[in-house]
Amino acid sequence: MKRLVLVTLLASSVLSPVVSAQQLMEDTTERKQALRVWGAQFEELEYRYSDDDEELGVWKADLFYGTDEFKARWLSNGEYAIDEQAYHTLENQLIGQVPVSEFFDARAGIRFDTPEGPDRTYAVVGLSGLAPQWFEIDASLYASQDGDVSAEFDAEYELLITNHWILVASVDASIAFSEDREIGVGKGLVSTETGLKLSYDLIDRSFSPYIGVVHERKYGDTADLARDQSSGIEDWFAVVGARLSF
Amino acid sequence: MIRFSLLAGLFALIVPPLALAGEYDLTVDRVKIDTGEFVKEGIGYNGASPGPVLRFREGEEVTINVTNNLDEMTSIHWHGLILPFTQDGVPGISFPGIPAGKTFTYRFPVVQSGTYWFHSHSGFQEPDGAFGAIVIEPEAREPFRYDREYVVQLTDKHPHSGDRIMRNLKTSADYYNRQQQTVGEFFSDISEQGFMTTLRDRLAWGDMRMMKADVEDVQGFVGMINGKGPEQNWTGLFEPGERVRLRFINSSAMTYFDVRIPGLDMTVVQADGNNVQPVTVEEFRIGVAETYDVIVRPRDAQAYTIFAESMGRSGYARATLAPESGMQAPVPALREPARLTMADMGGSHVMSHGDGANMADIDHSGMEGMDHGNMAAMGHGEMNHGEMNHGDMAMMNGNARDPFYAPGSGLTPTAASGGKFLSYADLRAQQPLYEDREPTREVELRLTGNMERYSWSINGVKYEDADPIRLRYGERVRFKFVNETMMTHPMHLHGMWSILDVGADQWNPVKHTINVQPGTTVYMETEVDAAGQWAFHCHLSYHAAAGMFRKVIVEGGPESMSSALDSVNATAGGDL
Numbered sequence: 001m002k003r004l005v006l007v008t009l010l011a012s013s014v015l016s017p018v019v020s021a022q023q024l025m026e027d028t029t030e031r032k033q034a035l036r037v038w039g040a041q042f043e044e045l046e047y048r049y050s051d052d053d054e055e056l057g058v059w060k061a062d063l064f065y066g067t068d069e070f071k072a073r074w075l076s077n078g079e080y081a082i083d084e085q086a087y088h089t090l091e092n093q094l095i096g097q098v099p100v101s102e103f104f105d106a107r108a109g110i111r112f113d114t115p116e117g118p119d120r121t122y123a124v125v126g127l128s129g130l131a132p133q134w135f136e137i138d139a140s141l142y143a144s145q146d147g148d149v150s151a152e153f154d155a156e157y158e159l160l161i162t163n164h165w166i167l168v169a170s171v172d173a174s175i176a177f178s179e180d181r182e183i184g185v186g187k188g189l190v191s192t193e194t195g196l197k198l199s200y201d202l203i204d205r206s207f208s209p210y211i212g213v214v215h216e217r218k219y220g221d222t223a224d225l226a227r228d229q230s231s232g233i234e235d236w237f238a239v240v241g242a243r244l245s246f
Numbered sequence: 247m248i249r250f251s252l253l254a255g256l257f258a259l260i261v262p263p264l265a266l267a268g269e270y271d272l273t274v275d276r277v278k279i280d281t282g283e284f285v286k287e288g289i290g291y292n293g294a295s296p297g298p299v300l301r302f303r304e305g306e307e308v309t310i311n312v313t314n315n316l317d318e319m320t321s322i323h324w325h326g327l328i329l330p331f332t333q334d335g336v337p338g339i340s341f342p343g344i345p346a347g348k349t350f351t352y353r354f355p356v357v358q359s360g361t362y363w364f365h366s367h368s369g370f371q372e373p374d375g376a377f378g379a380i381v382i383e384p385e386a387r388e389p390f391r392y393d394r395e396y397v398v399q400l401t402d403k404h405p406h407s408g409d410r411i412m413r414n415l416k417t418s419a420d421y422y423n424r425q426q427q428t429v430g431e432f433f434s435d436i437s438e439q440g441f442m443t444t445l446r447d448r449l450a451w452g453d454m455r456m457m458k459a460d461v462e463d464v465q466g467f468v469g470m471i472n473g474k475g476p477e478q479n480w481t482g483l484f485e486p487g488e489r490v491r492l493r494f495i496n497s498s499a500m501t502y503f504d505v506r507i508p509g510l511d512m513t514v515v516q517a518d519g520n521n522v523q524p525v526t527v528e529e530f531r532i533g534v535a536e537t538y539d540v541i542v543r544p545r546d547a548q549a550y551t552i553f554a555e556s557m558g559r560s561g562y563a564r565a566t567l568a569p570e571s572g573m574q575a576p577v578p579a580l581r582e583p584a585r586l587t588m589a590d591m592g593g594s595h596v597m598s599h600g601d602g603a604n605m606a607d608i609d610h611s612g613m614e615g616m617d618h619g620n621m622a623a624m625g626h627g628e629m630n631h632g633e634m635n636h637g638d639m640a641m642m643n644g645n646a647r648d649p650f651y652a653p654g655s656g657l658t659p660t661a662a663s664g665g666k667f668l669s670y671a672d673l674r675a676q677q678p679l680y681e682d683r684e685p686t687r688e689v690e691l692r693l694t695g696n697m698e699r700y701s702w703s704i705n706g707v708k709y710e711d712a713d714p715i716r717l718r719y720g721e722r723v724r725f726k727f728v729n730e731t732m733m734t735h736p737m738h739l740h741g742m743w744s745i746l747d748v749g750a751d752q753w754n755p756v757k758h759t760i761n762v763q764p765g766t767t768v769y770m771e772t773e774v775d776a777a778g779q780w781a782f783h784c785h786l787s788y789h790a791a792a793g794m795f796r797k798v799i800v801e802g803g804p805e806s807m808s809s810a811l812d813s814v815n816a817t818a819g820g821d822l
Contacts, residue, residue, distance in 0.1 A: 024779045027338035027797060030369070034710050035792060039417040068701050068708075103455060103698055130698060133452035163424040204466075205414075205421055245417070 034067040039245065044077075046241025048214060052232060055082040058241075064097075071097040073107070078115075086116035093124060104129030111142060118182050121145045134158070149177040150185070161198075166208075170195045179221065184229065186221020199243060208243040266306040272297065272378075273313045274320045274344075274366070279375050281403050281468040282475030288375030288403075289316065289366065296473050296497065297364075297378030299397050304359040304385045310352040312344060319343040319368055322352070323740070323781075324380065325535060326362040326519050326758040329354035331778030334740055336367045339781050339797055343368060359384030360519025361493040361537045363399070370408020373499035373787045377401070381493065382519075389676055390515045390524065392541050395491035396482040400532070400554055400563050402467035402501035403475075411464055411499075412788050419700040422466055425459045425560060425583040450588070455698060458585040460732055461657065462558030463700075463788065464500045469554060469563030476564040481571050486547045490567065491515075493539050496532040499787040502557035502734065502761075504531050504659055505538075507550050507567065508578060512540035514668060518757040521676035528665035531557065533736040533761040535785035538668075542567070549573035557657065557734075559583045581662065589654035590732050592765030652765035657734065671748050673755035679743065680773050682752035685724035689715065693762060693784070693794065695731045701792050702731075702784065708793025715782065715796050719803035721774040727762040735762050735789065739798065741780040745771040759785060777803030 040063045048056040060077040073095050079088040095109030104127055111122040126140035138154040156170040172193040179187045197212030214237040218226050223233040277290035291297025302308055314320045321343045323335040333354040337343035344350040359382040366376035379397045404411060414421040427448075435444040451458055474480035484490050492512075496503060506512075506529040513526045516539035524541075532538055532554075544550055549568035556562060559580045566574050648669040651658040661667040695702040704712070717723055725744075727737060737744075738759045745754050747769035754771075762768045783795035 024799060025338070025342070029338035029343070031791070031795065032338060032710055035412070035416070037413050037416040039413065041417075068699060099699070102696060130455055132455060133449070134455065160426055160428040162428050162430065163426055205418065 034069065036065070036067055038065040039063070041243070041245035043243060044241060045244060046210075046239045048079075048237040048239045051236045054235070056080060056088070056237070057082060058239075066097070069098065071105075073097055073109075084116075088115060089113070090115040095124060095126075097128075100127070101129070103131070107140070113183075120180075120183060122150075131155075144180065146180070147178075148180045148185075150180075150190070151175045151177070164201045166199050166201070168195070168197045168199060168210075168212075170197075176222070181225065184222065184225045186223075186225050188220040188222075190220075190222045191216065191218045195239075197239065205243075206245045210239075210241055210243065212239045213237065214239050266303055267309070268302065268306050269309040269311070270300060271311045271313070272322070273315050274322075274376065275315050277375065279403060279473075280475075280478075281470060282477035283468050284405050286403065286405060289320075289371045290375050291378050294473065295375030295377070296399050296401070297376075299379040299381055300364065302356045302380065302382045304356055304382055306356045308352070308354060308356055311349055312352065313349040314344045314346055317346050319345055320366055320371060320376070321368045322364050323367040324352075324354075324362065324364050325738075326360075326537070327354070327380070328357050328741065328743070328776065331741055331776065331780055334780065336740065336781045339779050356382055358382060358519065360516055360521075361397070361495060361539050362519050363495045363497055363535075363537070365497065367781070370412065370499075370787060370791070372497075373404070373408040373411070375401075375403075377497045379493070379495055388515075389521060390513075390541060391489060392491035393488040394484065395493060397472065397493045397495065398482075398552065398565065399472050399495045399497055400501075400503055401470050401496075402464070402498040402556070402561065403470050404464060404467040404499070406466075408499070408787065412791055415463060415700045415788055416792075419463070419697050420457065420460075422464045423457070423459060423462070424465055425461070425558060426457060427459055454591065456586075456591065456732055457697075458587070458656070459583065460586060460697060461584045462501065462556060462560050463733070463786075465558070465560040467501065467556075467561050469501070469503070469556065469561050471552065471554070471563045471565040474565065476562065476577070479574065480565040481573075482565070482567050483571060484544055484567055484569060486569060487543070487545055489541050489543050491539060491541050492552075493537065494532055495537045496534055498534050500534065501561070502531055502533050503554040503563065504529055504557060505552070505554045506530075506662055507542060507552050508575070508663070509548075509550050510542045510544055510567075512542055514538055514540050514672075517673055517755055518759060520679070520756045522755055523674040523676055523753075525668065525672045526666065527661075527668040527672075528663045529659070529661040530668035531659050533734070533759060533785075535736050535738055535759040536757075536761070549575040551575040551577055553578050555580055557584060557659075578662065585656045586732055586764070587654050587656040589652040590656060590764040592652050650761070650766060650768065651763045655763065655765065657763060670746060670755075670761070673746070673748060674750050674753040675755050678752040679756045680745070683722055685771050686721045688724040688726055690726045690728065691737075692728045692730050693735050693737075695733070695789070695792075695794070697732065700788075702789040702794035704794060704796055709783075709795035709797075710793060712796055714779070714799045717772075717774045717798060717800050719774055719777050719800055722771055723774055724769060724771050727760070727768045727770070729762045729764050729766055729768075732764045733786075733789075734764060735794065736760070736785040737762060737783070738785045739772060739780065739782045741776045741778070742772050742774060742800075745773075747771065774800055776800060 042061045044060040046058050057080040062075055064071045064073040075093040078090040081088055091113050093111040095107045097105045097107045100106045107126040109124050111124050113120040122142040122144050128138045131137045136156040140152045142150045152174045154172045159167040174190045176185045176190050193216050195214040197210045199208045199210035201208045216235045218233040226233050272291050275293050277295050279286045279288040279295050288295050321335045321337045331340050333352050334340040362380040364378050365372040379399050468475045472480045511526050513524050515524050547569045549566050552565040554563040564577055650670045659667050692705050694706045736759050743756045744760050746757050760770050777800050780798045782798045783790045
């Protein structure tokens with residue numbers, strides 16, 4: 001036993017220059033770590049004026065932090081009725097996002113709705129990315145704490161009038177697979193929001209004011225529920241706002 | 247006193263050849279960079295960006311004390327210099343880096359001559375301004391003559407910091423691209439090519455989700471020469487009839503420049519610090535991190551504009567050669583922005599969505615002409631008209647096709663004057679640096695990426711997930727670069743020469759940075775004669791940072807190397 005130790009010692013002392021020659025330093029610098037990035041933007045931050053003289057403040061915001069492999073994201077959007085001083089909608093989502101294909105990411109997380117009226121909490125799964133011909137797509141499936149399942153589909157297309165004047169067309173549709181009468185949602189196609197906005201990139205892409213029109217409509221059972229509440233089922237808005245990114 | 251200085255002078259005359267040693271001091275500082283269009287906080291050396299021109303002599307033993315006055319780590323890499331890897335200045339690979347407030351002393355023998363440069367290899371300090379030039383006087387007489395010389399160091403100064411640019415690109419890859427195709431271009435294309443052709447073209451690109459305008463990721467910079475913007479007009483003086491050597495260095499973060507001096511022919515005598523057989527051109531494209539030395543001979547007592555247009559035509563640098571300061575010559579207008587063609591997508595796997603018939607053509611032709619034996623044929627300017635995209639015809643007129651671009655590529659350069667535009671295929675070593683021998687093996691490196699996500703990689707793997715490339719000391723490795731992306735990548739191997747295969751065997755030019763154009767395959771060979779570990783990466787700052795980077799380990803090597811490595815491990819990199 002002793003002899004073996006001695007031999008090992010000897011061997012290691014003889015071999016050590018060779019061994020340490022192989023011990024080149026490990027790269028532990030930031031370069032060897034996954035690149036972490038953050039971003040924050042208001043895709044919409046706007047004032048809406050409807051054909052019924054209704055005034056709304058509307059935003060759609062997004063904050064993220066993470067790597068190519070995983071991003072944490074906070075999505076927030078809401079509609080604030082200025083006269084009523086009440087939130088028509090107020091949604092916040094906390095989600096994780098991972099890439100699933102070259103152009104698409106999968107998302108999962110939780111959505112909290114806390115508008116005027118009853119609150120809801122949903123589990124969310126979804127897909128977002130860039131479809132062929134440059135359509136930006138977001139598709140989400142929601143399951144509420146009461147087991148109501150709904151889906152939302154967003155598509156957006158940017159038409160470059162010039163490299164600074166951009167016309168953005170968007171359509172947003174939501175569908176419910178079961179009724180949630182308390183929050184005025186009927187089964188089937190619930191509502192659509194269609195928009196056309198002309199923006200100008202004033203400071204890089206971080207401040208782009210825009211003007212546009214938005215059309216909102218409720219359908220089917222949802223429209224019936226709205227009629228019962230004697231609220232409108234269709235609205236046209238003139239909008240003025242800005243896209244902001246930080 | 248006089249006698250003493252006379253003696254000292256005599257002594258100096260005798261002694262230098264015996265013990266050539268120089269000591270240099272560099273400080274790394276926060277500086278203001280004034281482009282003439284904006285003033286920007288940046289990083290420089292000895293109080294300025296660009297830093298000083300370091301003038302070494304071949305055979306000199308240099309000692310360079312680098313004092314870090316920043317509040318963050320820094321480093322200096324001596325770009326293109328052959329030296330022990332511990333002096334190469336890449337944090338995490340050569341040494342730990344230079345901490346804030348510390349001085350690090352580099353020591354290495356200068357074993358080469360020519361034009362090189364130095365820059366920080368830490369974070370985005372280089373795009374933020376941390377670079378300077380190196381000029382090494384040769385021991386022997388040079389095979390060309392000149393009466394005076396100037397360093398012409400190009401850069402692309404951006405109003406945003408490097409960190410900000412990286413974040414913006416990661417958030418939105420087209421953040422800085424203001425040359426995208428618009429509705430107006432759609433209609434002008436219709437009037438030129440007809441509705442169906444235009445529509446089909448837009449649909450084909452839309453299907454790939456790629457942009458023809460994706461030539462320059464980062465636009466909005468001011469092109470600068472020796473720290474002066476176009477309006478500030480750096481001027482080099484000459485006497486009519488003199489031969490002036492211009493040492494062009496492209497220290498840009500991201501920008502390739504097409505350089506010309508209207509009214510003057512340029513004789514290229516050096517590429518990446520190594521002499522080449524002289525070739526006279528009217529324009530050349532300088533990739534990021536490359537150097538070209540050219541000799542011009544202005545005979546008239548007039549001003550000449552050095553005009554360096556960015557490859558994507560989104561900006562330019564401008565300087566003047568004149569017999570007297572204050573003189574200027576007309577500044578040409580920028581040419582039309584380049585547009586990629588389907589040929590540039592030749593290597594892209596995304597192409598499989600596209601139209602198959604077209605692709606088959608491209609795949610073959612993209613490779614041919616790069617082959618050894620085929621080089622002779624390239625002068626014939628053969629091209630497949632079928633795959634050429636309408637608008638690019640203009641690009642191709644007159645010039646034989648450059649085999650280092652995919653046939654029909656929208657990036658193929660042509661001289662504004664209609665004359666000769668330098669191609670890699672024109673470069674021949676003046677003297678072979680190595681004995682020509684068969685490579686011992688081939689290493690294929692596919693240049694890969696995802697533009698939309700702004701992630702860049704080699705063989706589909708980013709640096710963070712990659713194992714080192716292992717080479718054996720004494721090998722001659724043939725690297726095969728296959729560019730599967732739609733962007734040009736200037737690939738830079740540290741510590742060992744990159745012998746670019748232009749099909750000229752022992753006369754192949756010896757470089758340190760090799761441009762690989764989209765849809766092409768390029769070969770280079772490396773005599774693996776430097777033990778240790780080295781960086782190997784795309785020199786576009788934001789591509790390297792996004793993962794197009796590798797560590798190369800050279801195993802084995804002479805005894806002396808092993809002991810050098812020991813001492814490195816003991817001291818963890820020089821005297822701090």
